[in-house]
Amino acid sequence: MRERASVVEGGRPAGRRTVKDVPFVELSGGRVQGVVSSGSDVERVYVSFVESGGGYSCCTNNNRPCGGLRGAPCKHIHELVDEAILQFGAARVAAYLGVADGPPPEDARTLLGGLRGDERKESPGVVFSRFLSYLRYCELQARPGTVLEMGWFAP
Ligand SMILES: [Zn+2]
DSSP: OGGGSSSOOOOOOSSOOOTTTOSEEEEETTEEEEEEEOSSOTTOEEEEEEETTSOEEEEETTOOBOTTOSSSOOHHHHHHHHHHHHHHOHHHHHHHTTOOSSSOOSSHHHHHHTOOOOBOOOOTHHHHHHHHHHHHHHHSOOOSSOOGGGGGOOO
16 A cells, blocks of 8 residues: 555665764765764754765855865765765665765775765755755654655655
8 A cells, every 4th residue: 555655665774873963864966965963063063965976065054164174075974974874775875976886885985985076165055954844844743644745755
């Protein structure tokens, strides 16, 4: 009966995610993108992505540059990709980023090491607003029956 439900079950996460450190990660528009908590300041989050081909970006949600970007992806991007691997599985993340050769990479370091890309300057607004609407769905009460709004979620 799954096909008739408005909520289609997605794949199970491949491992246990650390939502506190990386509250939001998705594969969207050819990118692994999401929101990463600052290790030092609970008030601050970073909006990061890495795209197919290796281009990457990281800045705060207020569009301040990340100090960890020194010609290579910072620790936030590594955390983001590690969480994406837990959530979606290494093979799927690697294929999504266009790294299809060989065995699936074990972790973000291996995966990012195989990419060659430059830093992209982009406003964090799009990814951050996707995060905020995702949070809104997290706050919807679970109740029996169908929640029509949830039908918009792609599995
Ligand atoms: Zn960063």
